Amino acid sequence: MNSGRRLVKKAVMLLLSFVMLLGTLLGVSPAKTEAAVANDFQASVMGPLTQVTDWDAFKNQLRTLKSNGVYAITTDVWWGLVESAGDNQFDWTYYKNYGNAVREAGLKWVPILSTHKCGGNVGDDCNIPLPSWLWSKGTADEMQFKSETGYVNNEAISPFWSGIGTQYSELYGSFADNFASYKDIIPKIYLSGGPSGELRFPSYYPAAGWSYPSRGKFQVYTDTAKAAFRTAMLAKYGSLSGVNSAWGTALTGAEQILPPGDGDGFYTNGGYTSAYGKDFLRWYQGVLENHLGVIAAAAHQKLDPVFGVRIGAKVSGVHWQMTSPTMPHSAEQAAGYYDYNALIQKFKDANLDLTFTCLEMYDNSASPNYSAPSTLVDTVSSIANSKGVRLNGENALPASGTGAFSKIEEKITHFGYNGFTLLRLANVVNADGSVTGEMANFKNYVVKYAAPVDPVHNLVTVYYKKGFATPYMHYRPAGGSWTTVPGVKMTDAEVQGYAKATIDIGSATQLEVAFNDGAGQWDSNATKNYFFNVGTWTYTPGTNGAAGTIASGAPSGGGTGNSVTVYYKKGFATPYIHYRPAGGSWTTAPGVKMADAEVQGYAKATIDIGSATQLEVAFNDGAGQWDSNATKNYFFNVGTWTYTPGTNGAAGSIASGAPSGGGTGNSVTVYYKKGFATPYIHYRPAGGSWTTVPGVKMADAEVQGYAKATIDIGSATQLEVAFNNGAGQWDSNATKNYFFNVGTWTYTPGTNGAAGSITQGAPQVALTDIDPSGQAGVLTWLAAA
Ligand SMILES: [Ca+2]
Structure with missing residues (x-):
């Protein structure tokens, strides 16, 4: 027994060293010489599973996250909530309120398009089933999972149902249509690949009688699933006799090609090491790989053109029974994980980021758990590193104490993680917005690695209907300091009869204003101040000293035309x-x-x-x-x-439409924070030809202080870049090139020749300071005032 365990461990170690050696030989591994997270690393927190009802209390909690250095909150966007009324009858109201709350708190928002049921799994405190109308679209045999023991599971739609691509595509498309205006706060989007949002079979479901640490059950016992297995094996070997020859069997009819009839026996009798067993396990995982390809294609088609951000999916950390002497890796295999190398290659091919979990856990290889989560995290992370697949980490259970958080730190720094998302809000922030005892650990071991985020620039634009011929605006950001009376003189707006001012209120969310004529005369007999939320507003004074009124948006004839x-x-x-x-x-x-x-x-x-x-x-x-x-x-x-x-x-x-950038290929947009006053981008698509030095002069971006370039890289998936000033001076002492995946990125040069840093998305400045005439923007006016 003991020697068997040691052998498995040895095999894992060997595999590890091989993977690391391979990475070194190919020179593709971002394996670090020193421990470090990726330079765009950010720390996020998972929102509660239950629905928010007290938005003010929730915003307080979010502000606490923001003030403690957390970058984003991730949120399950439940299919069962948004499309419950009927096929393609969407209601996004709740999630728009949610996005507004996140924006007001100054955080980023990472939606998880959750096409699985909420409830029934470990840690679930909710019950949101899939939309009920869905089940009339196909038969139960096609749409549900069925286990070895006949348990039928509807946590997520079975990948065998042919309608899945259409339904997911419609959901993704409606999300894109409805949240395009939230693009500024959405740096990433997650897809749900199955139960609990993970790409897996529902093999360990408590309601089906499973309890830890049993292996779980295979899930391909519907007629539809069995037929798929039969078809795949006949296709692989050409005929039944081909199958018999490969498996050493004497099957007399194709209907005898079946998944294991006795799951325990499949292991205890050694079937899992047979040609049949390997074929079955490979096919079983392949079902998940195909599913990932289907949902990734739908997501890239619907989401990329609108958001241009990384898309990710999640693999479960099935860490028990790994070193079992009789059933090694049986829990992982029932979940669909037989060959992590092939699984992660599918993430690479589908251009998805990988989220892996149980980063906080320690190995406990003793019977009966045979649990090796730390080893598993090492295996999966090494493979992802060697393939250049971006990694995000999570904890599996609420993390508590320095032991758990220091383990997370070890993993994210050793494997260059791009992000970590803590499960869950209540673990670090109380309902009243105060921090829990775990926040300090989260900050000390995880958040401290986060790349600095540019300060928030909330902008308020006020149009003033004259009124005073030369109106002044005396103001303060909510909770901040007042301007000196009479405040700033408003400039004539582009709309006749109006004056206008745009004020940067930093991270504040409201502007308090008193209007006057610059000569001691105040609006509304000086009895009233006005409050404006972030955004654009039109103010119309009252008559005879009465209070004025505020309307949303620019005056008609202006920006709303x-x-x-x-x-x-x-x-x-x-x-x-x-x-x-x-x-x-x-x-x-x-x-x-x-x-x-x-x-x-x-x-x-x-x-x-x-x-x-x-x-x-x-x-x-x-x-x-x-x-x-x-x-x-x-x-x-x-x-x-x-x-x-x-x-x-x-x-x-x-x-x-807008130009595609010269072709129909993949596109990379780079914002360059000045830095060089007239930056040039010298580049090549990965594996392609370099531009002629110094490359292309970057145009001024629509965001003050940045230059920008959008480059079509054809079918390549990465852009390699060296920045320079067009006159022989290169970024970071000419020692480093930068790599950008497809999408939008912001590059900030380092100081004193140090390497720069890359963050995802456009710079964090509100995009309202656009001036299509190419003249100075409103922020310049502010500086002059
Ligand atoms: Ca639909």
Whole structure:
């Protein structure tokens, strides 16, 4: 017995050393010479499973997370809540309230698109089944799991049901449609791959009679599942005789190709080491791999164009029975984990991040648990490192004390984790918003590794309807200090009859205002201050000293009118757009200079045409040279368009939408925090050719203090970059290139030649300080005031 255990352990060690050796030989492993997390590491916390009812108390808890350095809260977005009324009848109200609360607290929000049931598993304190209408879409045999002992489980839809891709795709698509305006707070999205949100079979379900540390049950005993196994084996070996020959069996009919009839015996009689056993276990895991491919494809199609963030899925840490002398790895195998190398390769192929759990646990290899979670975390993390799969960690059970948290620290630093998500909010924050005794451990062992996040810049824009001819705004961020009376003079707005100011209130969430004329006369007889939440508002004074009123949004005729965005493919190096709204007045020639677009090689302008429905345009170079020999004006409907000039004075062409960056391939957007005043990006798609030094000059981003480039890398999945100033000076003493996966990233140079850091997503500045004319933004005005 003992020697058997040692052998298994030895085999695991050998596998480990082999994986590490392989990584070293191939030079692909980000294995660290010194222990370190990844440079974009962030610490997050899981939200409660139960629904929030007291939003103010919840926001208090979130602010406590924020003030303790936590980056994001992860939230199960329950399918059974949002699509319960009927197929494609979505109600996202609750989660919009949730996103608003997260935004107000200054945190990021990581939604988990939870296509599994809430309730029935370890730690579940909720009961949200899947939408009931779902079960009429197919038969129970297709849609549910059935175990060795005949237990039917509906925690998640069986991967064998052919309708799963459609339903998931509809859910993902509706989420994207409804949460596009929350893009600024969503740095990552998780998919649920099965029960408890994990890519696995429901093999260890208490309601089915399972208790720790028993191995669990195989789950492929519906007719649909058995038929799939039969079909796969006949396809693999060509015929029944081929199957018999491979397995050393004498089956007389294909219907005899079956999953193990006696799960315990499959192990105790050694069947799991037979050709049949290996084929079965490989196929069983393959069902999960295929499922992961289906949901990843749907998610990338629906979510990538809207959010452009990393998508992740979760593998369960099935750590018991690993070293059992009679049933080694039987619990993992019933869950669907037979070959972690192949499983993690599927994450790589599907372009998904991997979340793995039980980072807080210690090995306890004694009978009857045969539990080796720490060894398991090492195995899975090493494989992910060697493949370049990004890792996020979780604890399996509520973490308590320095033992658990220091174990987490050991794992995240040894394997360069990109994130850690603590289970769960109540573990570190009390209901009243105060911290629990575990918060200090969480900070000391985990949060302290988080990459610094740029300070929050909440912006409030106030339009003031005149009223005072030269209005002043005396203000303070809620809880902050007042300006000196009379405050700041408001500037004339782009809408006739209004003045306007945009105020950066930092991490505050409200602006308190008293309006005056700069000469001692106050609004509403000086009896009232006004409060504005983050966002854009229009204030109309009352008459005869009465209190004024506040409406949401810009005044009509301003930002709420019809809008046309035109991308101009250069063409003229500094193009101008001379225009009028259909039926309206022309700009004075040459019109407005177009700003550089976020896509290389394009300029861009967004024009408010009020209630008009078309924009008429003539392009020119600002110096008397007109497009298409000045023979033609162009008409753009409301929306976004890309204009490409003709050659030799011929008329240009108009395509719907923004430019793709020059192709239909994968796209990487990099924000560069200045740093070099005029940064250049020298790059190549992974495995491809470098640009000619110094590379491409980065355009100013729509966010103050940043430059930006969007690069099409075709079918490559990574962009390799070296930054420089276009004049021979390179970032980080020219010692380091940077790698960016598909998506949007923000790069911050290091100081004194040190390497820079990369964080996911656009910079954390609200995007309202955009100025399409390319002139100074409102923040500049603030600085001058
Ligand atoms: Ca649907």
